[in-house]
Amino acid sequence: GFHNRFKRGARSYRVTCKDEKTQMIYQQKQSWLRPGLRGNRVEYCRCDSGFIRCHSVPVQSATEDCYSGNGTDYWGTQGKTVSGTPCLKWNSSRLKSKLYTAWKKNARDLGLGNHNFCRNPDGDTKPWCHVLRGSQLTWEFCDVPKCSTCGLRQYKESQFRIKGGLYTDITSHPWQAAIRAINRRSPGTTRFLCGGILIDSCWVLSAAHCFQETLKAHDLKVVLGRTSREDKEENEQEFEVEKYIIHEKFVPATFDNDIALLQLRSNSGSLQCAQETASVRTVCLPEAGLQLPTWTECELSGYGKHEETSPYYSERLKEAHVRLYPASRCTPRQLSNKIVTENMLCAGDTRSGGENVNLHDACQGDSGGPLVCMKDDRMHLIGIVSWGIGCGEKDVPGVYTKVINYLKWIEDKRRL
CATH class of the missing domain: 2.10.70.10 (Complement Module, domain 1)
Structure with missing residues (x-):
């Protein structure tokens, strides 16, 4: 009709x-x-x-029947709750005494009618519905997944060339985290420790070698959404760390299994920590078995040094463009006879270094940061900045923790 x-x-x-x-x-x-x-x-x-x-x-x-934000505009067709209970229709006669029903004055605007689809008419944290538990009338949150916005970002800003990379804005790398540690020499202040990568609202990945000095979780802070390494910014989000987990098989001598996971402490006591904005967003984890072609161009970002001899870290976020090396070019021979394991991958600038070419590479201070590659129009986390020989040396790739080897480890640790 x-x-x-x-x-x-x-x-x-x-x-x-x-x-x-x-x-x-x-x-x-x-x-x-x-x-x-x-x-x-x-x-x-x-x-x-x-x-x-x-x-x-x-x-x-x-x-993909999913909701964005808190789901107030969710008009999908899920009619079951997280416990598997079917929702009651919004015009069920049992709901006469309830506030949110099909008889509410603005019911149509709220998506309520002769159906039992999940809705969020009152601005709760996610879609819900009325249910019967036994003979008890109550409500439950619905079994609707949140739409993933991982690996998406705003239009990339113009960049400024510097040695070994380009200055960039945090909105181009909204998953970049800065991990800071309490400064024992100057109580009440923190110092920059390492980079990190936001993979979920309350979880950040980094490199295990960043935490070799015995730091307690409460000595750490994680800052998201900041372009500047030191200066506070209006849109940044800062979190205390609930706990951090270093891979139990991390080998300090070789940097094998160089991966760590930090759980952020929610500022509001809810299950959510980081709030999604233009400058704070998760990166996508790769699917198991993902194999990108050799020489795929990828990006890394961080607040590290411009070059090996620099006395200081960069004042603001930088990015570099590198290509994935084949395994045949990721061996001890290319890396001063250092051990290279199955858990590592190499990426580097393949341009021939000349007088005016500053080769892109990670450097001190970039550790724990992301190596991301585009797949299906989203940025996926392929590597974690781990180690290298010098910074930006010709034909010498940087070495990264191979994230695809740790998908199960990440999943298991987040469940603990």
Whole structure:
């Protein structure tokens, strides 16, 4: 059916569509999902000049039924809670005494109608619904995943060339973290320790070798969203560290298994720590078995030194562009006879170094930071800055912890 709403005496009119299946009214050009005839499909519908036009799509590609932000604009078709309980319809007679029902004055605007799809009409932390537990009327959060925005970033800013890299803005590398430690020489202050990588709201990856001096979790702070290494910035987010985990098989002599995981402490007591903004966002972890072609161009970022002889770290975030080396060029021969293990990968600047070419590479202070590569239009974490011979030497790649070898380790440690 369709409803036309004309304004008398005026030229403008608004066309709406009523979906009999969901008992919802939609505006012209608005689109929505609704259950299809078969359980494993949904229909993607849009309101077109008062008529509803739908086509069936597999659930996987139906904009992955997920919510963004806190899900107040979630109009998907999930009708089960985290415990697997089916939701009650929003117009169930049992809900007469409740505030959020299909009879609420602005129910349509809130997505409430003759259906049991999860919604967030009151601005809670995620979509929910009314349920019956036994004969008890209550509510539960829904089993709707959050839409992933990992590895996405704003348009890259213009960069300024410096030796061994380019100055950049944190919005180009919003997963970059700065790990700081209490400065024992100057109580009440912190000093820059290492880079880190945001992989989840409350979890940051880094390199194990950054934590060789015996630091307690409460000696550490993690700063996200900061372009400058030292100066506080308006949009930054700072966290205390709940705990940090160094890989149990880390070998200080060779830097094998050079990986560490830090759990941030929520500032609000909730399950969320980092709030997503243009300058704070997670990177995507690679899928198991991902193999990128040799010489794929990737990026690294960090607040490290411009060159090996620099007395200080960089004042602001830098980025460098390097290519993934084949295993045949990632051997002790290229790296001053140092041991290279299966848990390491090499990447470096493949341009021939000349008088005016500053080769890109990681340097002291970049440790623990990200080596990211583009896949499916998102940046994926392929390596963690680990070690190297000098900085930006011709034909000498930098060495990175191979993240793909640690996906299970990361998952297991986050569950503890």
